[in-house]
Each structure stands twice: as structure tokens, then as C-alpha cells.
Amino acid sequence: xxxxxxxxxxxxxxxxxxxxxxxxxxxxxxxxxxxxxxxxxxxxxxxxxxxxxxxxxxxxxxxxxxxxxxxxxxxxxxxxxxxxxxxxxxxxxxxxxxxxxxxxxxxxxxxxxxxxxxxxxxxxxxxxxxxxxxxxxxxxxxxxxxxxxxxxxxxxxxxxxxxxxxxxxxxxxxxxxxxxxxxxxxxxxxxxxxxxxxxxxxxxxxxxxxxxxxxxxxxxxxxxxxxxxxxxxxxxxxxxxxxxxxxxxxxxxxxxxxxxxxxxxxxxxxxxxxxxxxxxxxxxxxxxxxxxxxxxxxxxxxxxxxxxxxxxxxxxxxxxxxxxxxxxxxxxxxxxxxxxxxxxxxxxxxxxxxxxxxxxxxxxxxxxxxxxxxxxxxxxxxxxxxxxxxxxxxxxxxxxxxxxxxxxxxxx
Amino acid sequence: xxxxxxxxxxxxxxxxxxxxxxxxxxxxxxxxxxxxxxxxxxxxxxxxxxxxxxxxxxxxxxxxxxxxxxxxxxxxxxxxxxx
Numbered sequence: 001x002x003x004x005x006x007x008x009x010x011x012x013x014x015x016x017x018x019x020x021x022x023x024x025x026x027x028x029x030x031x032x033x034x035x036x037x038x039x040x041x042x043x044x045x046x047x048x049x050x051x052x053x054x055x056x057x058x059x060x061x062x063x064x065x066x067x068x069x070x071x072x073x074x075x076x077x078x079x080x081x082x083x084x085x086x087x088x089x090x091x092x093x094x095x096x097x098x099x100x101x102x103x104x105x106x107x108x109x110x111x112x113x114x115x116x117x118x119x120x121x122x123x124x125x126x127x128x129x130x131x132x133x134x135x136x137x138x139x140x141x142x143x144x145x146x147x148x149x150x151x152x153x154x155x156x157x158x159x160x161x162x163x164x165x166x167x168x169x170x171x172x173x174x175x176x177x178x179x180x181x182x183x184x185x186x187x188x189x190x191x192x193x194x195x196x197x198x199x200x201x202x203x204x205x206x207x208x209x210x211x212x213x214x215x216x217x218x219x220x221x222x223x224x225x226x227x228x229x230x231x232x233x234x235x236x237x238x239x240x241x242x243x244x245x246x247x248x249x250x251x252x253x254x255x256x257x258x259x260x261x262x263x264x265x266x267x268x269x270x271x272x273x274x275x276x277x278x279x280x281x282x283x284x285x286x287x288x289x290x291x292x293x294x295x296x297x298x299x300x301x302x303x304x305x306x307x308x309x310x311x312x313x314x315x316x317x318x319x320x321x322x323x324x325x326x327x328x329x330x331x332x333x334x335x336x337x338x339x340x341x342x343x344x345x346x347x348x349x350x351x352x353x354x355x356x357x358x359x360x361x362x363x364x365x366x367x368x369x370x371x372x373x374x375x376x377x378x379x380x381x382x383x384x385x386x387x388x389x390x391x392x393x394x395x396x397x398x399x400x401x402x403x404x405x406x407x408x409x410x411x412x
Numbered sequence: 413x414x415x416x417x418x419x420x421x422x423x424x425x426x427x428x429x430x431x432x433x434x435x436x437x438x439x440x441x442x443x444x445x446x447x448x449x450x451x452x453x454x455x456x457x458x459x460x461x462x463x464x465x466x467x468x469x470x471x472x473x474x475x476x477x478x479x480x481x482x483x484x485x486x487x488x489x490x491x492x493x494x495x
Binding site: 060061065066121126127129130 | 460
């Protein structure tokens with residue numbers, strides 16, 4: 001069991017460019033981003049990635065009111081993932097299902113709302129909602145899934161800054177290998193566009209994107225990039241041990257063959273390419289693969305002046321001599337979906353195993369020479385033919401790096 | 413302010429906090445919890461909305477007075493007329 005191969009047998013997502021994988025994939029190949037301009041408390045309008053899924057598809061109105069946006073996104077993605085997996089859900093042993101949801105942060109939205117609420121009552125705390133604590137506990141998004149779906153196995157959130165989506169997947173994989181659960185719902189969610197604090201914090205840091213056209217605000221690798229577009233979104237996967245998936249005749253979407261999480265141990269916000277290199281190398285080693293075996297590197301690059309250069313430096317060091325490895329970025333379409341980013345961006349690339357295409361990174365009008373990589377797929381999709389392996393990066397504050405290696409499932 | 417006015421106010425609050433419920437046939441003499449999907453957190457919401465919207469305080473030991481629409485009207489009438 002410890003050596004079990006772990007496969008993806010279903011996924012559910014909501015993103016600014018679609019609430020299903022086919023819709024998202026179409027927009028990625030057609031080069032269609034969608035970033036809105038939304039009013040932000042105290043700040044005026046800001047660019048942000050907004051999801052348009054229907055919360056009432058899987059929740060009652062009262063559940064939407066009591067719960068959080070992160071919980072609602074998580075519930076939507078979990079239900080979609082289970083449907084996609086064709087699990088016989090009625091007969092799945094619910095205490096053998098684990099829920100592992102990555103979040104960059106949780107509770108900012110709800111606490112800001114309550115402070116705003118009591119500000120209308122001269123800051124009298126007797127007007128503070130009794131819903132505040134269940135809304136802000138760190139396990140909220142994962143816990144809301146269990147209530148919605150009657151899951152009685154373990155649930156918790158994985159706090160891992162913007163590496164959280166990958167970290168959620170890794171946690172699910174590990175729990176399957178430990179035999180703690182038989183089905184893992186794993187990935188990440190973001191409700192971050194509903195907290196002004198995230199936007200104001202990035203602005204104070206000089207890392208919040210601005211652009212007259214919101215659809216051009218997120219522009220990794222472009223010389224004129226000026227920061228992050230914050231987005232909401234979510235993506236959860238159904239993970240199973242290969243033997244279980246095969247026993248029930250599941251459709252296997254892909255296999256997670258390698259992963260790594262490490263720490264920079266250097267700075268609160270500045271990335272460290274040396275540790276990023278180590279992280280990618282460890283993930284490749286775990287997958288027993290060489291850099292040249294990877295066809296797509298999906299970058300974390302968030303469109304900040306410094307971060308993009310550093311990731312390119314790290315990628316160049318590993319993949320510089322790999323003529324068959326191509327590099328892209330998904331944030332140029334959807335902004336930075338924070339805790340969902342790793343899981344969501346991986347999802348957008350999984351159809352490559354079927355269609356043989358690499359979706360481009362868009363909005364690159366003038367490539368920053370410091371971000372130049374020989375196989376950066378810019379503005380137009382690239383037809384490769386056979387695509388067998390993807391390396392997906394997600395990095396976060398406090399120096400947390402994560403890399404996932406996912407392969408086309410080849411049987412056996 | 414009449415008892416009917418108060419029942420209308422309470423129903424409007426319930427409509428906000430339990431938007432999935434059909435309130436057309438709520439029986440005034442039957443416990444709200446016996447005919448609607450309401451839990452203790454929902455009753456805290458009713459207390460909070462009375463406080464926010466009408467500056468009415470309901471002490472914890474008197475929460476049971478909100479059990480039915482009739483008991484709400486009886487209990488809240490003097491409070492509303494005092495406010």
C-alpha cells in the first residue's frame with residue numbers, strides 16, 4: 001500500500017474561465033482570459049478573477065448564507081469531482097473518504113465582514129455574529145464538504161500559502177498510501193477576492209497588478225508586468241490507489257508519480273531559486289524521471305517583477321538543455337487563484353495528454369529578456385503530439401515550494 | 413404595533429435566515445421548529461436580527477418565548493411598544 005500508485009479518477013473545478021474542465025480548456029487554447037474589475041472595500045476598483053458557478057447546484061440558500069465562499073466553492077468542486085469519478089457514491093464507505101483542501105489563508109473574509117458589520121453599530125461586539133467562529137476555523141472549507149456530502153472520514157485544510165493546491169493533492173496521495181482512506185478529495189480553494197486585506201497587502205508590498213484592461217493585468221514574463229491579480233476558484237480531485245480504481249473500472253485521468261515540498265528558509269516573501277531547483281529535482285527523483293522526460297512545465301509565475309525572473313532562473317537550470325520540454329503559465333488567463341492555483345493550473349493542463357497541445361501563456365507583448373526560456377510557449381498554443389508528463393510548480397510566502405509530476409496513465 | 417404586525421416582522425426575519433422555507437402556511441400556535449427546518453443557530457439569528465433591526469434584546473433565559481409565532485407576538489409586543 002505504501003508503494004501504491006496513485007491516480008486521478010475525477011476532478012471538479014470552478015475558475016474565472018469556466019466551471020468545468022472542457023470549458024476551461026477551450027478558453028486556454030483559444031487564448032481567452034477573464035479578469036473582472038470589482039469594487040473593493042476601502043480601495044475602489046481592482047482587477048480580480050471571479051467565478052460564476054451556481055452555488056445552488058449543490059447547496060440550499062440557507063447553507064450558502066451560513067457558510068463561507070470558500071466552503072461553497074469547495075462543495076461545488078467536491079460534488080463535480082465525485083460526479084466526474086463515476087464513484088457509486090451511495091455505496092462508498094463514507095468513513096474511508098478523506099478531504100484535504102489547500103488554502104492560502106482562511107478567515108480574513110469573514111473577520112473583515114464582521115468588523116465592517118459592527119462598525120455600523122459603533123463597534124459594539126454584541127452585534128458580532130455567532131457564525132463567525134465556524135466560518136473562520138481553518139478547517140472550514142473541508143468541513144463544509146463533509147457536512148454537504150455526509151463524509152465521516154478525516155477532513156482538514158492544508159495551510160500552505162500559494163503552494164496549497166499542490167499540498168492538498170500531496171496530502172491526499174500520502175493518506176492513500178498510508179491506508180488511512182480509500183478515496184481522497186484533494187486540491188485547493190480560494191475565496192481571496194472577498195478580502196480587501198489581501199489586495200491592500202499586495203498593494204503595500206508593490207505587488208498588486210494594475211492595468212487599464214483587466215484582462216491584460218496578469219502578464220507573467222512580460223516586461224511591463226507589475227504584480228498579481230488575485231482570484232477566487234477551486235479545484236478538487238478524486239484520488240485513489242491504482243488497484244482500487246482498476247477494480248471498479250474507473251476512468252483514469254492521470255497518475256501522480258512525483259512530488260516534493262520544501263522550504264527556502266530565507267525570507268518571508270522573496271522566493272529562492274536555489275530551493276525551487278531542489279524542489280523540482282526532488283519531485284523528478286521521486287518520479288524516477290529525468291528533466292527531459294517532462295513535456296510541460298506549468299510555472300507558478302505570478303506576474304511580479306522579481307518572482308517570475310527567479311522561477312525562470314530555476315527552470316533554466318534544470319530544463320535549459322531539454323529541447324522537448326515546454327514551459328507555460330495559466331495565471332495569465334485567470335490571475336492568481338491563491339490556494340486553488342496549483343490544483344487549478346494542473347487541471348488546465350491535464351487535457352494535454354489527450355489533445356497533445358500546450359496552452360500558451362498570454363499577454364506577453366514584450367518578453368522580459370530575464371524570463372527568456374528556449375521553449376516558453378507564448379501567446380499561441382503549441383502542438384506537440386505526444387505529451388506524457390507535466391511538472392506543475394506552486395510556490396508561496398514564507399518560502400514554501402511544491403512541485404508535482406503527473407503522467408499520462410499507461411496501464412499496468 | 414399589534415400582534416399581527418409582530419408576527420409579520422418575525423416572519424420577515426425568518427424569511428431572511430431560512431430562505432429555502434415556504435412560509436405561506438406557518439401555523440401561529442405551533443412551535444416554529446416543529447414546522448420549519450430551524451436549529452438553535454437560526455434562533456440566535458432571530459435574536460440578532462431583532463437586536464439589529466429593532467433594538468430589541470431577548471435575554472438567553474427567555475429564548476423559549478420565541479418558540480411559536482403566537483408566543484413571539486405575546487412576548488415581543490410590550491418590548492416593541494416600549495421601544
